Every structure is written in C-alpha cells, then in structure tokens.
Amino acid sequence: MTTAQPLMAAISLAPLLLIFFFTGPVVSWRPWPNTNPNSTDLLYGGSKKYEGSSEFVHLKYHMGPVLTANITVYPIWYGKWQSSQKRIIREFIGSFSAVNSKPPSVSGWWKTVQLYTDQTGANISRNVHIGEEKNDRFYSHGKSLTRLSVQSVIKSAVSASTRPLPINPKSGVYLVLTSDDVYVQDFCNNVCGFHYFTFPSIVGYTLPYAWVGNSAKLCPGVCAYPFVVPDYIPGLKAVKSPNGDVGVDGMISVIAHEIAELSTNPLVNAWYAGQDPVFPVEIADLCEGIYGTGGGGSYTGQMLNGKDGATYNMNGIRRRFLVQWVWNHILNYCTGPNAIDQ
Ligand SMILES: *[C@@H]1O[C@H](CO)[C@@H](O)[C@H](O)[C@H]1NC(C)=O
Ligand SMILES: *[C@@H]1O[C@H](CO)[C@@H](O)[C@H](O)[C@H]1NC(C)=O
Numbered sequence: 329m330t331t332a333q334p335l336m337a338a339i340s341l342a343p344l345l346l347i348f349f350f351t352g353p354v355v356s357w358r359p360w361p362n363t364n365p366n367s368t369d370l371l372y373g374g375s376k377k378y379e380g381s382s383e384f385v386h387l388k389y390h391m392g393p394v395l396t397a398n399i400t401v402y403p404i405w406y407g408k409w410q411s412s413q414k415r416i417i418r419e420f421i422g423s424f425s426a427v428n429s430k431p432p433s434v435s436g437w438w439k440t441v442q443l444y445t446d447q448t449g450a451n452i453s454r455n456v457h458i459g460e461e462k463n464d465r466f467y468s469h470g471k472s473l474t475r476l477s478v479q480s481v482i483k484s485a486v487s488a489s490t491r492p493l494p495i496n497p498k499s500g501v502y503l504v505l506t507s508d509d510v511y512v513q514d515f516c517n518n519v520c521g522f523h524y525f526t527f528p529s530i531v532g533y534t535l536p537y538a539w540v541g542n543s544a545k546l547c548p549g550v551c552a553y554p555f556v557v558p559d560y561i562p563g564l565k566a567v568k569s570p571n572g573d574v575g576v577d578g579m580i581s582v583i584a585h586e587i588a589e590l591s592t593n594p595l596v597n598a599w600y601a602g603q604d605p606v607f608p609v610e611i612a613d614l615c616e617g618i619y620g621t622g623g624g625g626s627y628t629g630q631m632l633n634g635k636d637g638a639t640y641n642m643n644g645i646r647r648r649f650l651v652q653w654v655w656n657h658i659l660n661y662c663t664g665p666n667a668i669d670q
C-alpha cells in the first residue's frame with residue numbers, strides 16, 4: 329500500500345484467548361492471558377499439543393519482503409522519559425544480537441524470528457542494533473494521539489531541522505515510545521502496541537514502524553501484566569518485575585512482540601495466518617501470554633525467579649527481561665529460549 333488508506337476495521341486475534349475487535353489499519357495486542365478457556369476451542373478446535381500448538385494454525389508466507397538486512401531500530405521518545413527508563417529499553421534492544429549473554433538469552437529468543445525467510449530464502453537478519461534516537465519532549469502532537477497522528481510524530485522526527493532521523497525504508501524500525509501520561513487511540517482497550525508502515529502522503533516515505541506505550545498510569549493491569557494484575561480477576565497474584573520499573577518492564581515484551589512481527593511482516597504482506605491481510609494474525613499474536621513451558625490459556629508457563637525475587641525468562645546485556653514467546657513455523661508451536669524438556 330503506497331497511499332493513505334481510509335481507516336479499515338481491523339481485528340487482532342489473541343489466539344489462545346479472545347477475539348478482539350478494533351478499528352485501524354494496524355496490528356496490536358495485549359499481553360495478559362485471559363480467563364475464557366472456551367474461546368481457544370472456538371478458534372483452534374482445542375487441539376493443543378505444545379505451548380500454543382495447533383494443527384489449525386496455518387501461518388503462511390504471502391511473498392512480501394521481510395527484514396533481511398541488518399536491522400536498525402530508531403527510538404522516538406515521545407513525552408517525558410527518565411534516562412533510567414531509556415537505558416532499560418536500549419539494553420533490551422541491544423540484547424537481540426548480543427553474543428555473550430547467559431542462556432536463556434534474548435538473542436536465543438531472536439533465533440526463532442531468524443527462522444523466517446523471504447522469497448529468495450534470505451533469513452531475517454540476526455543483527456539488530458539501535459540507531460539514532462529522537463526526543464519529542466514537548467509532545468509535538470499533544471498528549472492524546474490517534475493511529476494516524478503517530479505517523480505525524482514520525483514525520484516530525486524524520487524532517488526535524490536539527491538531527492532528523494535517517495530515512496531507512498529497507499531495514500529501519502521506527503519505534504515510537506509514549507510516556508505514561510500519553511494516551512494513544514485504543515490504548516488499554518485491549519491494545520498495548522501496534523506496528524504498521526507509514527503512508528507517503530503523511531510521512532513522505534513507506535517506513536515500517538511500531539508504537540508501544542508506557543501503561544504505568546493508564547492500565548498496568550492490562551499492558552504490564554503479570555507485574556500488575558487486573559483488579560477484576562480475583563486470586564491472581566502479581567510478580568516482581570526484573571528492572572524495578574513496572575511500566576517499562578511491561579513495555580519490554582510488547583516491544584519484543586512488535587519488533588518480531590514487524591520484521592516478519594513489515595508491509596503486512598509477508599508472514600501471517602488468517603485469510604485476510606486486514607486481519608493478520610502474526611508470529612507473536614499466536615503466542616500471546618506465553619512466557620514458558622506449559623503456557624497457554626490463563627497460565628503464563630514456567631518462568632524464572634531471581635535471587636531478588638523478580639520474575640523473568642531471559643537474560644540480556646546486564647539485565648533480565650520477561651518476554652513472550654513467538655511462533656516457530658518449522659515446529660508449529662510457540663518456542664522460547666527458556667523452554668524445558670518435558
Ligand atoms: C467450556 O466448555 C466446556 C465443554 O465444552 C463446558 O463444560 C464449560 O462449561 C464451558 N465453560 C464456560 C466458562 O463456558
Ligand atoms: C551488519 O552487522 C554486522 C555486525 O554488526 C557487521 O559486521 C556488518 O558489517 C553489517 N553489514 C552491513 C552491510 O552493514
């Protein structure tokens with residue numbers, strides 16, 4: 329798609345979970361497992377052999393490009409960000425290609441994403457690094473953004489008079505991160521992040537991008553699960569977050585989700601399940617809420633506990649993170665580096 333589209337009705341399938349409806353030409357999700365066991369049966373006929381596995385999942389390649397060249401992530405820090413928060417996110421992204429993290433590692437998690445290829449047989453790049461960053465400290469487009477105004481934020485960042493972000497349509501990932509006082513259309517209402525590509529009519533280029541919001545003030549029980557649990561689910565206990573910042577630790581898994589999907593489906597014409605590109609179910613959607621062996625339904629799966637009592641499932645540069653698993657199209661189930669043999 330190279331011109332601005334009218335907003336289309338889109339759907340996000342939360343595979344083991346519910347079916348969520350929302351409007352907008354994007355893909356989005358929320359991380360927490362819900363408690364309706366029967367929606368899984370409706371969607372997948374209840375044939376579950378491994379974490380998230382099903383013979384009813386038909387993830388297909390639709391011939392479009394994937395990110396096979398070295399990937400550069402350009403963070404756009406929208407609103408007020410502390411340097412400690414930025415550091416957690418930078419070190420997470422820096423961990424994708426780190427060679428010496430202790431297993432289970434973020435780079436081990438990224439290996440599942442590398443299994444996806446394009447028409448030429450080229451794999452998703454193993455190299456992911458942070459590029460130039462842009463601060464948008466004064467909320468250039470206000471404290472309430474729509475899906476389309478997120479593109480205007482990117483436009484401002486790539487056309488700034490001082491130090492504009494580079495234009496990199498082939499292997500750039502423009503990551504708009506909004507601070508905890510910013511609302512984005514549909515945020516909290518099942519949506520914690522999304523990815524899509526920019527329209528030339530707004531930005532001047534077709535650039536793959538993602539948005540992820542800090543939910544700490546607005547809806548941590550939705551988007552920072554399991555570090556905060558929703559009040560309306562009795563008996564569910566929150567776990568301690570690994571980097572001491574519930575909002576940012578919650579964003580980590582959403583950032584992982586969106587970068588994994590963006591890399592395998594940057595123009596929404598490559599890897600997805602479902603019949604309709606308007607309603608793509610992508611590699612991270614299929615494993616939403618699964619962080620370890622046995623995960624599915626309302627169970628996160630087996631995670632790890634640090635000496636400090638924090639819960640995590642993988643190691644990165646200097647830190648630990650809790651990151652959802654992604655779909656492995658060779659094995660036909662969700663996999664992650666902390667899987668244990670059963
Ligand atoms: C889910 O389905 C099972 C069997 O189909 C049924 O026994 C059960 O009551 C259902 N649960 C809910 C919450 O509807
Ligand atoms: C890709 O990244 C690797 C590792 O950082 C580097 O050695 C290589 O030169 C890069 N390739 C290109 C084309 O930039």
Ligand SMILES: *[C@@H]1O[C@H](CO)[C@@H](O)[C@H](O)[C@H]1NC(C)=O
Binds near residue numbers: 442443444451
């Ligand atoms: C590239 O993808 C193919 C097909 O999924 C897979 O067999 C191979 O192991 C992948 N290579 C890397 C380096 O991940």
